[in-house]
Amino acid sequence: MTIQLYCFGESGNAYKAALALELSGLDWEPVKVDFFAGAARTPEYRTQVNKMGEVPVMVDGDIRLTQSGVIQDYVSEKSGKFGGKDAGERREILRWVLWDNHKLSSTAGVTRFLMHFLSKDKRPQEVIAFNQGRLKAAYTILNDHLADRSWIVGDSITNADISCCGYLYYPESFGFDRADWPNIDAWLTRISDTPGWQHPYDLMPGSPADRA
Amino acid sequence: MTIQLYCFGESGNAYKAALALELSGLDWEPVKVDFFAGAARTPEYRTQVNKMGEVPVMVDGDIRLTQSGVIQDYVSEKSGKFGGKDAGERREILRWVLWDNHKLSSTAGVTRFLMHFLSKDKRPQEVIAFNQGRLKAAYTILNDHLADRSWIVGDSITNADISCCGYLYYPESFGFDRADWPNIDAWLTRISDTPGWQHPYDLMPGSPADRA
Known part of the structure; x- marks a missing residue:
């Protein structure tokens, strides 16, 4: 049975689930949610797909899961990959997934979203500046953590990496420039060198180009 | 060995860990972090306690854990409580912990924090209003979910409840009034009626009264 993932290319949260599925080697296919046409906000979507009104949603037979971290957990259980070697690594992965x-x-x-997908006259500049300040603190923590290690937890790629990289490959600027964060930059290259890796706009249907 | 929890009363994230410890019946004690004096931002704290510069941090012998959701997971493993009855409940709990x-x-x-703990001349009104709009959407999801059930997952209190209630007992207004959300209100009463429950300012050291 092919696993279905409700998703769209612009969602970094959906990307975390899609990338875990793709790298795991499990059989899956994307189901496009036309988020920008309001598809995730309809009563039907909330009733039949996800009451939280969000993507991603994964369907595997009778099992329906939401929240990227939960889907990653399921992919790890089913594939034996990305979940850590022992209880200590498992908790350390959960720590970084929660932090992310x-x-x-x-x-x-x-x-x-505020900088690129909201109409120009509605973009709240004070909110954007405030968030960028908080993001800078987050990049600092991740960049420092990666100073002396290749992967966030243990010695290979795990759900911690697949979670934290969720928004960091997108071309739309939101206050993150890889050149400013050399350890994050090298780590992103390490992830994208992993066999099977794809960019979010290639791995999932939908991108800003569709609406251009 | 008594489990130590680095925390302070004003932190709802620390409260999630403290409440799980207290309700589980495990032997624990709080260690006050003087957050408002900058104690969590010092190089010593980052090096010796938590490189993320956050509370809570739990120490149980050689095991040191951060992130409230990870500490809750550990408490469940050690006490057998709040973690759900089976794999389905366990994932559903993780879903709500991640959503929270x-x-x-x-x-x-x-x-x-912006409305009460930042000096009055620095409070960013546009950010506060934006966040309150997002919070209202979150309260709606939680209130709707609780319309026909007593607990977020299954038929008893779990880490999902202990996580989502983290900030909802505080007296300082931040755009949440229990009277506006009857299902959340009844659920909060259900949690606070649980034997052993304590208010965050009673369960952990430190409160705004200390600085008045």
Whole structure:
């Protein structure tokens, strides 16, 4: 049975799930959610797909999961990959996935949306500046952590890496320039050198080019 | 061996860990971090306690954990409580813990900080208003979810409840009034009726009264 992932290219949160599925080698296919046409906000989507009104949503037979971190957890259980070698690594991965949800991807996603996908006259400059300040603190923590290691946890790619990189390959600027953060830059190259890696706009349907 | 939790009363994220420890019946004690004097931002704290510069941090012998969701996971493993009955419940709990980190506690914590703990001349009104709009969307999701159930997952209190309530008992207003959200209100009463429950300012050292 082919796993289905409800997603769209612009969502870094969906990318975290799509990348885990793709790199794991599991059989999966994307189902495009036309987010910018409001598809995730309809009563039907909330009732039938996800009451949180979000992507990604993964369907594997009778199992329906939401939240990228939960889908990653499921992919790890099913494939045996990216979940860490022992209880200590498993907790350390969860630590970084939670940190990413709390401090990095959550803020990056909102800030990119406000700067690029909201109409120009509605962009709240004070909010954007505030978020960029918080993002800078997050980049500092990640860049420092990667100073003396190749991967966030252990000695190979895990869900911690797949989570934290969620928004960092997008071309739309939101206050992140790889050149400013050399350890993050090298780590992003390491991830994109992983066999099977694809850019979010290639791995999932939908990109700003569709609306240009 | 008594588990130590680095925390302070004003932190709803620390409260999530402290409440899980207290309700589990494990032997623990708080270690006050004087956050408002900058204690969590010193190089010593970052080197010796938590490189993320955050609370809570839990120490149990040789095990040192950060991120409230990781500490909750550890408490569940050690006590057998709050972690769900099976794999399905476990994932559903993780889903809500991640949602809370992404959408609820993260924004509530920042907004309350900006409105009450930042000096009055520095409070960014546009950011506060923006965050309150996002919080309202989060309260709606939680209130709707609780319309026909007593607990967020399954039929008893779990880490999902202990996570999502993190900032909702504080007296300082940040755009949340229990009277506006009847299902959340009843659920908060259900949690606070749980034997052993304590308010964050009673369970952990430090409160705004100390600085009045």
